[in-house]
Amino acid sequence: MNVEQLLKAHGKPEREVYFDNENSGWISQEVVDAMLPYFNKRGYGHPSITHRLGWEAYEALYNASEKIASTINSDVKEITYTHSGTEANNLAIIGGVRANK
Secondary structure, three states, rough: OHHHHHHHHHHOOOOOOOOOOOOOOOOOOOHHHHHEEEEEEOOOOOOOOHHHHHHHHHHHHHHHHHHHHHOOOHHHHHHHOOOOOHHHHHHHHHHHHHHHH
């Protein structure tokens, strides 16, 4: 069935249901508000680069890591950022295998 056939058979949905979280996802307004200064007011730098914008990015990332660690009752050193779900899954699986050898 194509989309037109589904709509004809079931009618128009009452609300949108979004399942494509692999490619994008909803961002809460709280996160948008926190990140906005880095996108349009101050610019942003890579947190591993040694210049002012990089240091500011590192400080912002570290502060966010502290908040996350506090929320989940862990240490900042236990917080890891990945580029994708696949990278996160691989890290978890390989880490689990190595820990249980």
